[in-house]
Amino acid sequence: MVRHKWNLRGIAVGGALAAVAIGILTFYVWYQTESVKLGLDIDRCDHQIRGLEESIEALKLERARLLDPARVEQIAREKLGLVEPADADISYRGKNSPSKERP
Amino acid sequence: MRSFYESDIRRRVKVLSFLLAGWGVIVAARLVQVQVFGHARAKAAVIKQARDTVKIEPRRGDILDRNGEILASSLPAPSVAIRPVENEGPAATHDKVAKLQRELGLTTAEADNVLGRLREGYNYTYVKKKVLEADARRVMALKIPGVELEAGTRRHYPLGSLAAHILGGVSLTGDLRAGVEQRYNDVLRGEEGEQTSYRIPGGGSYETEIIKSPVPGRDLILTIDTTVQYIAEKELALAVAEHKANWGAVIVMEPGTGEILALASWPAYDVNAFPGPEEAWMNRAVQASYEPGSTFKIVTAAAARERDRVSYSEVFDCSAGSIRVGGLTITDHERVGVLPFAKVIQKSSNVGTVLFAQRLTIPEYYATIKGFGFGARTGIDLPAEPAGTVRPPEKWNKNNSLPHVAIGYEISVNAVQMLAAMNAFATGGILVHPHVVKDRAPLRGRTAEDGDKPARAVSERIAHELTERVFAGVVEDGTGKEGRLDGYGAAGKTGTAQKLGDQGTYTKKYTASFVGFTPLGQPRLSIIVVLDEPQEGYYGGQVCAPVFKAIARQVLRYLRVPPERPLPPQTLTAGLKPGRTP
Numbered sequence: 001m002v003r004h005k006w007n008l009r010g011i012a013v014g015g016a017l018a019a020v021a022i023g024i025l026t027f028y029v030w031y032q033t034e035s036v037k038l039g040l041d042i043d044r045c046d047h048q049i050r051g052l053e054e055s056i057e058a059l060k061l062e063r064a065r066l067l068d069p070a071r072v073e074q075i076a077r078e079k080l081g082l083v084e085p086a087d088a089d090i091s092y093r094g095k096n097s098p099s100k101e102r103p
Numbered sequence: 104m105r106s107f108y109e110s111d112i113r114r115r116v117k118v119l120s121f122l123l124a125g126w127g128v129i130v131a132a133r134l135v136q137v138q139v140f141g142h143a144r145a146k147a148a149v150i151k152q153a154r155d156t157v158k159i160e161p162r163r164g165d166i167l168d169r170n171g172e173i174l175a176s177s178l179p180a181p182s183v184a185i186r187p188v189e190n191e192g193p194a195a196t197h198d199k200v201a202k203l204q205r206e207l208g209l210t211t212a213e214a215d216n217v218l219g220r221l222r223e224g225y226n227y228t229y230v231k232k233k234v235l236e237a238d239a240r241r242v243m244a245l246k247i248p249g250v251e252l253e254a255g256t257r258r259h260y261p262l263g264s265l266a267a268h269i270l271g272g273v274s275l276t277g278d279l280r281a282g283v284e285q286r287y288n289d290v291l292r293g294e295e296g297e298q299t300s301y302r303i304p305g306g307g308s309y310e311t312e313i314i315k316s317p318v319p320g321r322d323l324i325l326t327i328d329t330t331v332q333y334i335a336e337k338e339l340a341l342a343v344a345e346h347k348a349n350w351g352a353v354i355v356m357e358p359g360t361g362e363i364l365a366l367a368s369w370p371a372y373d374v375n376a377f378p379g380p381e382e383a384w385m386n387r388a389v390q391a392s393y394e395p396g397s398t399f400k401i402v403t404a405a406a407a408r409e410r411d412r413v414s415y416s417e418v419f420d421c422s423a424g425s426i427r428v429g430g431l432t433i434t435d436h437e438r439v440g441v442l443p444f445a446k447v448i449q450k451s452s453n454v455g456t457v458l459f460a461q462r463l464t465i466p467e468y469y470a471t472i473k474g475f476g477f478g479a480r481t482g483i484d485l486p487a488e489p490a491g492t493v494r495p496p497e498k499w500n501k502n503n504s505l506p507h508v509a510i511g512y513e514i515s516v517n518a519v520q521m522l523a524a525m526n527a528f529a530t531g532g533i534l535v536h537p538h539v540v541k542d543r544a545p546l547r548g549r550t551a552e553d554g555d556k557p558a559r560a561v562s563e564r565i566a567h568e569l570t571e572r573v574f575a576g577v578v579e580d581g582t583g584k585e586g587r588l589d590g591y592g593a594a595g596k597t598g599t600a601q602k603l604g605d606q607g608t609y610t611k612k613y614t615a616s617f618v619g620f621t622p623l624g625q626p627r628l629s630i631i632v633v634l635d636e637p638q639e640g641y642y643g644g645q646v647c648a649p650v651f652k653a654i655a656r657q658v659l660r661y662l663r664v665p666p667e668r669p670l671p672p673q674t675l676t677a678g679l680k681p682g683r684t685p
Contacts (some may be wrong), residue, residue: 007113014120021127028134054179064173064261069333087589092665 161293164320168329180233180257188249207231260374268368268386272377293320324541326362335365342650346637352388358626361535392515393614396600397451399511405561406471412462419455426454429502445573449581460509465496475524475560483537491516522631525618529626532566586648590666595619597643617647622667
């Protein structure tokens with residue numbers, strides 16, 4: 001009986017080629033899955049950013065509305081009872097400030 | 104030597120390996136072909152299936168004041184749209200539209216239009232454009248098949264009517280604009296994007312894909328100061344109410360730069376309700392032309408002094424109270440007697456002004472008028488500025504046009520031109536370029552016609568002389584003394600011009616004005632106040648100078664400008680409580 005010798009080199013080459021092909025396909029599937037996952041993550045982050053940007057805009061507008069000079073003056077005069085100071089009650093500091101005449 | 108079996112197995116392995124490798128290569132090549140080289144074709148095939156393409160509105164840029172306060176912004180305002188649903192009966196469609204009508208408050212005509220379009224098979228129909236976000240959310244919560252939202256924005260002005268005529272406004276549909284919203288639309292609007300919607304195969308729903316992302320508009324920073332604007336508008340509204348004027352205008356400008364700090368026109372409107380009532384549309388501060396009357400004497404005085412046709416020591420006999428020129432009689436508002444040159448202007452004597460103006464030739468005087476920028480737009484970056492009327496010298500009546508123009512008639516100006524002319528005395532003779540948008544350098548190209556180069560209207564020496572010896576006296580002790588400020592010097596000129604009637608004759612209706620600047624040492628504010636047809640008092644010094652004073656006082660304080668001269672002593676009034684004896 002003749003004992004058949006396996007061609008180990010041929011098997012190794014074939015196996016390597018098969019492994020490369022499977023590796024390419026596996027990498028491709030993994031790459032696609034990861035891309036989709038990352039795409040979804042980016043979408044979610046974009047959505048979150050848009051939401052936050054809208055909140056910031058809304059807060060900026062609210063701030064502008066609250067600082068409306070007409071509203072501020074009304075609150076100062078009517079709610080807080082503030083009045084404008086007389087000219088003489090204001091002191092200016094600096095080299096250009098004028099000397100005050102005393103009555 | 105290898106046996107037959109060995110050779111056979113070896114051959115089989117080889118074939119198998121090649122087949123396997125070939126298969127792998129084919130699969131990889133196909134993937135590359137489909138996903139890399141065939142990408143455009145595949146995408147085109149998908150787009151071909153698309154049912155329609157919709158523009159994506161870009162976010163319009165904000166408008167900010169000089170301190171970064173928001174004057175205009177854009178809020179999300181989606182549009183509600185509807186698509187037909189397969190195999191849906193007419194009754195179901197009718198019910199859907201009825202639901203939308205209730206939720207969005209559609210009129211019957213609007214609902215019928217939507218229903219009609221759906222029945223006619225239109226693929227995409229707007230149910231209501233630019234709705235409030237809350238309304239949109241409520242509609243989407245109903246989960247009506249075929250109903251979807253299209254992103255969009257609407258303009259919002261958090262300060263309501265403040266700076267209405269500067270901002271102008273944008274209508275809900277976006278096709279009607281005014282003010283800087285119109286003038287700088289190219290900068291603010293951004294670039295539209297594009298998205299396509301296509302039906303998902305095998306289903307009734309649609310998928311959207313953004314083909315081109317929108318590019319948001321750029322923000323615009325104005326020279327306006329919200330607080331100064333508020334002060335100007337408040338004082339103008341008070342003056343208009345007090346004097347029952349037809350309309351009024353105020354402009355506050357930084358003398359050295361031409362930056363407009365405030366520009367108020369009354370009547371105004373809520374910019375959120377743009378375009379608002381028709382009578383409020385016009386920006387009187389820029390668009391109204393009027394005969395300036397005596398404020399124009401600043402130009403006459405400059406023309407005469409520049410050519411040395413009058414000296415400060417000269418006196419003019421105005422005691423007759425009138426003068427006859429070219430068959431017409433020009434009168435003074437009161438008999439002012441014999442006056443030196445400076446007092447002629449300070450008392451605003453028409454007779455005295457005509458006497459020294461007649462020493463000028465028409466071409467000389469015309470050259471000075473043009474030098475001050477009259478008869479040409481100042482180039483302020485707001486829409487529809489009129490050039491005003493300055494007739495060429497050959498069209499002047501040789502006998503009486505010069506005296507008339509010398510006292511501010513036969514010529515029309517707008518408030519910006521008059522302010523720029525007076526401002527030339529604050530800058531040592533330089534005519535600055537008034538503008539409302541700060542740092543326009545990046546916007547050049549769009550505003551190239553503005554021509555920012557300052558020009559000289561009058562020599563520095565004459566500008567300083569006239570300011571110190573003549574125009575300061577108008578406010579200190581002349582017709583504009585109601586505009587005198589405690590602690591600050593000011594220069595100015597009053598104007599009270601009779602209005603021309605429909606018959607071409609002058610009526611008993613007046614345009615009152617005051618134009619001036621303060622402080623005298625280092626001018627920080629140039630201000631013009633114009634009131635049309637004031638009823639309770641009509642002299643510029645009487646109705647407009649107090650507005651100048653009120654605005655200047657508050658704004659100088661707000662800008663922390665220290666007084667340039669001592670404040671007058673405070674008067675303390677002592678008293679006793681009722682019932683007490685000393």
